Amino acid sequence: MNPHDDDAPQHPGGRAPGKPGRKLGPIADGVGSAHRAWLEPLREKFLSSGMTISELHTRTGWAKSKISELLRGTGLYPRWEITQSLVQELRIPTWPMRRLWASAALEAQKxxxxxxxxxxxxxAVSTSPDVPPxxxxxxxxxxxxxxxxxxxVFLCNSPLTKRVIDDAFDVxxxxxxxxxxxxxxxRFAWSVLRSSVMARAPHVDGRPDLGAAVFDTVALERAVSDEEKFAQLEESSALFKVLSRLPDQQLDVMVLRHLRGMPPSMVADVLGVPIASVRSDERHALHVVEAVLGTESDPEGNAL
Structure with a gap:
């Protein structure tokens, strides 16, 4: 028996009708971040469509149990064939969904x-990619x-960065x-990007781990002797631990301002917030750094 036979479409005539309007359960625990990236928009579209799982069964020919599993993220990682059937029926752009599906399949060890x-x-999908807006x-x-x-900064300049950014723009x-x-x-786009990055970034005690970033600072590059480099690593490590525990927007401002060297106006444009908010977040963050470390150096070792 083919192990994927239960994935084949089952047309309405062969199944007893299910309970119409059955409430869709939540996404299962353990569903990975890349899987959620396409599953959440798919669920939102389904819930807003007013359709039931029984109607999707009738329209696509797939078993209600398979549709329910897919929409909850239970069972085996879904094949593209059934995913695409729902994507097309719900009139969701196919190509960004397919890219997100493939990215999540890799995360699922496929x-x-x-x-x-x-x-x-x-x-039934066209061989020509959708034209994005x-x-x-x-x-x-x-x-x-x-x-x-x-x-x-959070992904340590790894090849994963490109995939995370591509996924964020597809979402x-x-x-x-x-x-x-x-x-x-x-601001909406930044929230999507940030969620994508934080889902893949290493965390310690629920906060993003900036530990690897200590090896990529201007101050470390300027250190000449081994003793200077070791001292700089210790200083940067302590500082980055403080930064990682800042509120989200303060952390983002400090990363863009002091690790990436962006002026306040540019940070405001990237985050979608007023420049006054950037300055306020930076000021509060620096007060925390000073209070904890008793230092007036920024993450790059420059005077503030």
Whole structure:
């Protein structure tokens, strides 16, 4: 018996009707961050559509149990064929979803050849990628460099950075109408980017770990002797532990201002907040650093 036979579409005639309007349960514990990146928008679209799982069963031919499993993230990682059926029925842009699905499959320990076989199977999807909204593309070109710079601090300049940034922009494309209708597109986009980065960044006691960033500071590069380098590593390590425990926006401001050297006006543009807010967050963060460490040096070892 083919182990994937239970994944095959089951048309309505062969199944007893389920209870209409059954409430969709929550996403299962243990669903990875990359999986959630596409599952959450899919669930939101399903819930806002007014459809039931029984209706999706009727429209797609997939068993209600399989649809329910997919929408809750239970069972085995879903194949692209059933995922795509729901994506198309709910009128969600296919190509960003497919990229997010493939990224999450890697996180779920699926081999690349399994992913390729799933995607290469004949489907109803057009062979031409969706054309993203022009304003989304323009926004991506404008912000990519800043987003990558921020992500590198937490992901240690690893190859994972590009995937995280690509995933964030794919999620943003799926939620672009929501972003446009929000109070501030830039702030909305930053929340998507930050969530994507923090989901992959190492954490200690629930806060992002900046430990590896101590090896990528200007002050360390300037140190000449081994003794100077060791002292600088100790100083930066203590400082970064304090920074990691700051409130989220204060942490972001300090990373962009003092680890990435952005002026306050640029930080405000990237975060989508007033420049007065940037200055206030920086001031409060520096007071915390001073109180804990009794120092007036910034993360790069420069006088403030």
């Amino acid at each position: 081999k690349q050849d399994w992913i390729d076989r799933c995607i290469e199977r004949p489907t 022009i304003d989304h593309q323009a926004f991506k070109e404008l912000q990519s460099e800043f987003y990558e710079s921020y992500a590198d 943003l494309e799926l939620r672009w109408e929501e972003a446009l209708s929000s109070s501030d597109v830039v």
